[in-house]
Structures are given as structure tokens and as C-alpha cells.
Amino acid sequence: MSNIVDPLVGQIAARVRTERERRRWTLSQLADASGVSQAMISRIERGESSPTAVVLGKLSAAFQLSIASLLALAEGAPDDTEGATGVRRRTDTAEWRDPGTGYRRRQITGPHFPAEVAEIRLPMGAQVPYPAAAFAFVRQLVWVLDGHLTFHDGDVVHELDAGDTIELGEPADRVFANTTDTECRYAVVLTRGARP
Numbered sequence: 001m002s003n004i005v006d007p008l009v010g011q012i013a014a015r016v017r018t019e020r021e022r023r024r025w026t027l028s029q030l031a032d033a034s035g036v037s038q039a040m041i042s043r044i045e046r047g048e049s050s051p052t053a054v055v056l057g058k059l060s061a062a063f064q065l066s067i068a069s070l071l072a073l074a075e076g077a078p079d080d081t082e083g084a085t086g087v088r089r090r091t092d093t094a095e096w097r098d099p100g101t102g103y104r105r106r107q108i109t110g111p112h113f114p115a116e117v118a119e120i121r122l123p124m125g126a127q128v129p130y131p132a133a134a135f136a137f138v139r140q141l142v143w144v145l146d147g148h149l150t151f152h153d154g155d156v157v158h159e160l161d162a163g164d165t166i167e168l169g170e171p172a173d174r175v176f177a178n179t180t181d182t183e184c185r186y187a188v189v190l191t192r193g194a195r196p
Helices: 006-022 027-034 038-045 053-063 067-075
Strands: 095-097 104-107 116-122 127-130 138-146 148-153 156-161 165-168 174-177 184-192
Touching: 006 038, 006 053, 006 067, 027 038, 027 053, 038 053, 053 067, 053 127, 116 174, 138 148, 138 156, 148 165, 148 184, 156 165
Parallel strands: none
Antiparallel strands: 095 104, 104 116, 116 184, 127 174, 138 165, 138 184, 148 156, 148 174
16 A cells, blocks of 8 residues: 555655745745745644645745645655666555545656656546646646546646647646546656746
């Protein structure tokens, strides 16, 4: 069985606090930049609350990190060194679960691989919105592996089935939605673009 949620709460707490302190931001400054309340950020940083995917999207946007990067930095990778190759077992990778929707995310690649790949499991009826800023400075591809994904890219809606892919363009508000009665599983492949 994979490690789900609890082991990651403390790691996410430490990562959010580290990113905030690295920028020398107060809780108030991060709250203003992200639109997340100071009280919620404080609870997250103390490990008292597991953030939802929406809250992580807002925090990652404020930090100008992808959600995948924020979670990957929190998850880490045991014994992963620059340039290392090898096998990563399913049981060695933590799975993060959104307490609000049941959305599950597992980092596939290690922190030194040139692209970030994550596997997402979106439960039936779940909907996860992200602000445009969460997609700044990254190039991203979504590949539906199983099920059906309704993907809102700004004002455009794409209905994607198993095997379909979409390469994301300029940052826009986006929503990942599963309007079916079965789980949708998809992969997100991300590379970092240049900062202005």
C-alpha cells in the first residue's frame, strides 16, 4: 500500500514555510499574493491542515512554482542524486490526496529529471480549479490514461478520453473535471519555461 496523506502533511508544511521564508515574506504578504487567508496558511505551515488542491494551486502561483514542483519538493525522493538512474518502486513513491475532492497525485519522476511527470486520479464528480498564475513559467501536457476528463482551458472546454492529450498554451484559469461515474486517471508532463 502506498503512503497516503499523513506523511506528506508535515513535508508540505515545511515546504510552504521554507518557500515563504526564502522570499522573506510574512504570512500577510503570502496571503495577499495567493488569496489564501493568513489563518489557513498558518494552519498549513504548522501541519494542522492538509491543503486542498485549490489552495496548493494558489500558493504555488504566488511562489511562481508549479503545483507539481511544490509537491515534488515536499515529497522528495529517497536516495535520489543528480544524474542517478534506476528503478523507483510504486511503494517508494508517496501519494498525496486532496482532502476536499479525493483527487490523488503521485510524482513519477525524481527531482533531477529534466521534466516533471505526475500521475493523477480524479474521482467521479470531482472538479479541481487552478488560477492562471499556477501555470506561469511552465510548459505542460495532459495525457488521459483511463476514463474521461472535461478540461476547461480558460473559456474553452475540451472533452478528453483515454489516449487523448492536450498541450497547454499561455497561462489561463483551468479546471480539471470528472463528470462521469468512474475515476479518471491522467498524467501531467511539465517542463519549466523561462522567467521574464
